[in-house]
Amino acid sequence: MAMSIAAKANALWEYANPRKFLATSERVLPFFWITSAVCIVVGLVWGFFFTPDDFRQGSTVKIIYLHVPSALMAINCWLMMLVTSLVWLVRRHHVSALAARAAAPIGIVMTLIALATGAIWGQPMWGTWWAWDPRLTSFLILFLFYLGYVALWEAIEDPDTAADLTSVLCLVGSVFAFLSRYAVNFWNQGLHQGASVMRAGAVTGTDTEEKVSNVFFYPLLTCIIGFVLLFIALVLYRTGTEIRARRVKALLARERLGA
């Protein structure tokens, strides 16, 4: 048993080899592109045209199919960067550092989508585009963290130094982002409803006040799965690009050295 786990772990580390990573990711990428496109299209069409309007929120509720998945991915993207940063710091696998670098702009876009759809949703519901609500504020802070992270990557020339420094920043930043989340909660109780998608009451239907009922839940789930697949596809694709860019850089450096 222990042996097989160890063997599996080893198998995972094999993808730290850039070449193996590229070969495998190229094989699986079409699957992720297609399934994510199918899930998102099905989820959005289902959600937009085949679900009833909410009795209080009307048709504006339908933006949930973009808002919730992008918000989830904005957070999960940072978590992924945290894990890959740790892997880089501990095991020094270049692919891991590059994956973190590749994921950051995706996280920025997801955060922006979540903020923008939130503003569009908030305007008719709360009568304002922006409120300093804890969730909104937390996302704004997350956005700042992403910006700083990307800016640090861009500012440092030596790739290994950049990977090291951004990894430490990601670690420290995670702690502070977490702290900020609590600080912001304390600072303003807010308008935004709680995360109601996965709550037990939402699934069992006992929580009648703030649940997302099953009619909305299944298309939403489809959209979330679609976004997860899209995220994986984008990260694999962008990591591949980063690996090739690094290779070009290395070849150029070799040429200079040889000359």
Place this chain on the structure above:
Amino acid sequence: MIALLLRDLKLAFRAGGGFGLGLAFFLIVTVLVPFAVGPQSSLLSTIAPGILWLGALLACLLSLDRLLALDWEDGSLDLLATAPLPLEAVVSIKALAHWITTGLPLVLAAPFLGVLLNLPAPGFFWLVISLLLGTPAMSVIGTFGAALTVGLKRGGLLLSLLVLPLYVPTLIFGAEVARRGAVGMETQTPLLMLAGITMATIALLPFASAAVLRINLR
């Protein structure tokens, strides 16, 4: 360690050391606020705790550039890294020196600037307490930011971008203590949170600062 602290203080207080810059900046920000928002004393006294906290934070931010950059440029950091002193101690001392030359003067100046902004009487005590507890965290976090960007030619703006989000919890709890104190509400919860954050950053962040400094030195 004492030698390093004394040297840094001496450097700060001598001509061109930059001591007082943060203080002057704090003064100017505070003086400019009434021009921007209007002279109504009720409005000023409402926003006074927040403005003073923000002014102190920005003044602190302004001085972070020089915290490690000068020692980096003249090679002192290389030499310190090969000295018997652990780098964790070096960055802690640097942060302490920064606090004494920047944070502490801000704390002491804040009540006087509070008068300009019509800070309510009970607010003075809490303003000083909150700044006294919060500014060390700002120095320690700032040292981390300075260590991250020390090797960069124009790292100043990037340093601000990196450090500002890290200042959010300190700012929220610190300003909340001052605000609540000014209107006579209980301040215990935010005060404890502020103290907790400061203690934790002082205890843990120097390890991260030393680690990134080591990476930058290679």
Place this chain on the structure above:
Amino acid sequence: MTLSVSDLTITRGGVPVLEGLSFKLTPGQALILRGPNGIGKTTLLRTLAGLQPALAGQIEGAEDQIAYASHSDGLKPTLTVVENLAFWASVFGTHDIQPALDAFALNDLSDRHAGNLSAGQKRRLGLARMLVTGRPIWMLDEPTVSLDKNAVQMFADAVRSHLGQGGSALIATHIDLGLDGEVLDVGPYKAKPQPIGDFDGGFL
């Protein structure tokens, strides 16, 4: 304390610059480091001083034994000569700076601010710092830049007396110091480009 280096590979910006380097530095010995510009002499000294990690190989006897002088001297222009030296003396826990002042003829300058010194005087002050560290192995990177003939002689004397007291020195320089040290030419150790296509070959 003998410094022994075996099969060392060092990198600059992730690219190996010197490989397979082995040598020993015994007490009382001076080793002159030679090689064309850009070969990696500074990188080698920094690696030995512990400022950057080596890619491969062993360094023994370096821990807390090395005093390193880089191109820049770490002097503070607003501190006086004595204050600058006294600071480094207390960081290294030695506290006695008089011998260092004597060896580099800095007594007359002791109250001058380092910012008002000439380039050569600054360099002397930087080298005097080596004496106050109390460390046996000196690593000097182009120590004689901007020194006049007299000062070079002063420096050579200081190194000689350091060697006489059982210290050792590794000096990267292009001029003849008149020391009877061995010469280590690092030219032959220049790293060959790795073959493309091995495990991390695409990355270097």
